[in-house]
Amino acid sequence: MSNRVLFVCAANVCRSPFMAATFSEAHVRRGDDIDWTVLSRGISVVREHPMCRLAVSLLDASTQDATSAASHVSTQIAQSDLDEHDLIIAASREERARLARMQPSTRSRTFTLKEAVALGRPPLDAGERGRVLTEAPSTLAGYAEFLDQRRGRIRVPQQTGVRFPWSAHDDPRDVPDVHHDSTRRHTRVLKESRELVRELHSQLSHHLNAGA
DSSP: OOEEEEEEESSSSSHHHHHHHHHHHHHHHHTOOOOEEEEEEESSOOSOOOOOHHHHHTSOTTSHHHHHHHTOOOOBOOHHHHHHOSEEEESSHHHHHHHHHHOGGGGGGEEEHHHHHHHHSSOOOHHHHHHHHHTSOSSHHHHHHHHHHHTTTSOOOOOOSOOOTTOOOOOTTOOOOOTTSOHHHHHHHHHHHHHHHHHHHHHHHHHHHHTO
């Protein structure tokens, strides 16, 4: 059975295709036998665009996903995309909110990248071990259910202080859209998201392998 992960950003040019390619890249590096279906989509795609050149340059050229990324074409998200995926990862809270409005039933399996990773980091406590075994089996849908149960109980990154529109500081809860920002900031944000996606892949693989 394929485990279906959907990555979503605004235009499907930079953040979400980069996250999807990085996830697939992590699978190749890990070399496990988990069957993944990994897709990326945008919620406000105006017309078809290739993947951001900087994002492509940060992928491992030795993997097939670097080649796939080079041929990427931005695609508007469809209702069927939300129906068909077990876990939905949004770049930011804005995209997460828009997905929830688009289809409220997906709320429990939709997370920002930083939220999903933060919720998955702490080890299971005694009560959670029992619930995971009975209520959230070792499937990707079960893992999404487990993360949803942790909302409000596990601390996730929070914005502190006053944030001004002209501030260059990123909200710690989001992977911001920096496609048109300076190359330095653009690169930094992509590299940070790459590490988070690799951690997400590790968390998901650990959960799925636990029931193998």
